Amino acid sequence: MSENQLLEGVFEIVREHYRNRANRELPIRTWRTPEELAEILDVAVGSEGVGVDQMLNSINAYLSECVKTQHPHFLQPLWGGLSEAGLAGEIATVLSNTSIYTWEIAPAATIVEKEMIASLGVLTGWGQVDGTFTSGGSNSNMLALLLARDKVIPNAMKEGVDGTKLAVFVSAESHYSLLMSAHVLGIGMDGVIKVETDEMGRMKPAMLRTEIEKIKGSGRRPFCVVATAGTTVRGAFDSIDELADVCQDENLWLHVDAALGAPCLFSERFKHLMSGIERADSLTWDPHKLMGVPLTCSALLTPHLGALNNTCSYIKSAHYLFHEPGEEYDLGRKSLQCGRRVDALKLWIEWKSCGTSGWSKRVDEYVDLAIELEQLVNENPSLQLMTERMFTNVCLRHKGSPDGGDVNLFNEKLRQKMVRDGRFMVSIAKIGNDTVLRPVICNPAIDSQSLKSFIEEICKIGDQLIKGDDMGSRVQSH
Ligand SMILES: Cc1ncc(COP(=O)(O)O)c(C=O)c1O
Known part of the structure; x- marks a missing residue:
């Protein structure tokens, strides 16, 4: 060669x-x-x-x-696109091929990550911020629950969970990573209490109070509430302020899973969606979602200085790695990972490229496109909007055959055909018992033309299904 x-x-x-x-x-x-x-x-x-x-x-x-995933018809997950700046940052990350655990081995990466944590932190209004980049939103959520658990059972790191049964309260529409976290942390899935949501998919604060009272009588100890800012299906934002009131009264840790929604903080128009964030104890923020930074890029932020170092203090046994006493500059001292990619680098390069105003513009443009899509759905007699839109997720469905039939199955088949035809990708989900199509605007290639074509495609396939009368057959898995 x-x-x-x-x-x-x-x-x-x-x-x-x-x-x-x-x-x-x-x-x-x-x-x-x-x-x-x-x-x-x-x-x-x-x-x-x-x-x-x-x-x-x-x-x-x-x-x-x-x-x-950079195609203008890619509307499926909560991420998409690939900017030149993001790609350039990713290339530099790979080329440096370093692991961000000590200042000694990754000095430039350390400076960059610290700057990114501080820059994201400014938007929370906390005044002081600590944080780390993790392998994704799921692990950021888990780390947040670990901080909360260590606050109520400080000896758990040394002695193991002492038999205290804990309870964490989450929205009924929260992400499944909270179940994973409960599993890994020894809380158990029964300790994840799903609180009922309202008609827009937001956790009901009054129901939270009721559930807390109920659980106290069951022998489990409440320790944490997770607010979701941008739920996975509906893009709903729990009222952080109202949940913070409950946490204050009950002395509970408030974590905000804003893996999707945190970038609203850049926007003057939409930052109100997260009002009350300054009262939270921790925050999950995934720049690899709405901000389009290449996968994976997720941060866990907290105003509690020292909490991460404390929770990760078992690293003191790693005499082969941490040689200097520099707590502040050895970022491996506040991470659950040993080897760790420098995911902050591509965020830094993107941020340099677009500036803070660029993020704000992107959020506004995405929401405007989502509003446009919502209008197209509302104007179309064959389609139905399935929930009020709060952010960039638009949940809709085809009404199915005018002669009746199983509308859920109709939409499953419609989506399957759409994806197999290869012109559009969109995900399918449930709201209650209803099957919905869930396009999300999280990809800079999506424009008005994409949305019009998407609606046309749904109607075209819907017509074919109605005419073809093959509704009796099940959706195939392959
Ligand atoms: C609200 C929410 N939180 C957390 C996650 C998990 O993020 P990740 O896929 O980066 O682990 C998701 C993923 O879609 C999500 O929607």
Whole structure:
């Protein structure tokens, strides 16, 4: 292999794929069987290495077969797109190939991460902030619950959970990572109390008080409330202020899972959605969601200086890693990870590129697009808006056949056909017993044209299903 031949080839392939990333004429994905895909990728590895051409073919095939998450019709998860600045930051991260645990080994990364924690923290109004980047919103939530648990059972790190049964109160529409956290932290899923939500998907503060009273009688000890700012399905924002009142009265830790919604803090128009955030004890913020920073990039922030170091103080046994006494500059001293990517770097480069005003503009534009989509749904007699929109999630469904039938199944089949046709990707979810389509505006490639085409596509497939009369069959898994 001549010097850099592989790298030069890869750069050429990357350029080509990046150029085509927002070409709406190309499919988002081509539906294949697992066997077909394995063959296309030439997936098997052998005892001998292969040549550069074969490696480049495999890389090209991989990129060609991936779902095009930067496509203007990609409306599926709570993230999407890839900016040039984000990609540049990611490339620099990979090239530096460092692990951000000590100042000694990652000095520049340390400065960058500290700056990003401080910059995000400014928006919380806490005055002082500590934090760390984690492997994603799920782990940020888990770390927050760990801080809260260590506050009520300070000896848990040394002695283990002492038999106290704990209870954490979450919205009935909160993310499943809170169940995972309860599992990992020894709280157990029965200790996650799901509090009823209102018609817009927000936790009912009065019900929270009722549930707390109920649980006290059951022998579990309340220790934490999790407010969600931007729920996964509806994009609903719990009233942080009202939940903070409850936490204050009951002396409970208030964590805000704003993995999706935190960027509203950049916007003069929408920061009111998180009013009361200055009263929270911790906050999950995923720049890899609405801010479009490449996956993964998530931060856990807290105003309690020293809490993270305290919870992670078992690292003092790692004599092979932490040599200097520098608590403040060895960021591994406040992380659950040992080896850790420098995820703050791509956020920093994006932030440099767009400035704080750029984030604010992006939030406003996304919400405006969501409002546009909401209007298109409301104007269309075949469609139904399934919940009032609060942010960038729009929950809708096709009303199905005028002759009646199972509307949930109709929408499942509609979505399946849409995704397999490869022109649009959107997720499906439940609100109560209703199946809804949940497009989210979290991708800078989405524009008004995407939304109009999306509505046309739903109606076209809906018509085909009504005419085709194949509603009796079940949705297939492959
Ligand atoms: C509200 C909320 N919190 C947390 C998460 C978990 O984030 P991650 O996928 O980064 O683990 C999600 C993911 O969609 C979410 O919607």
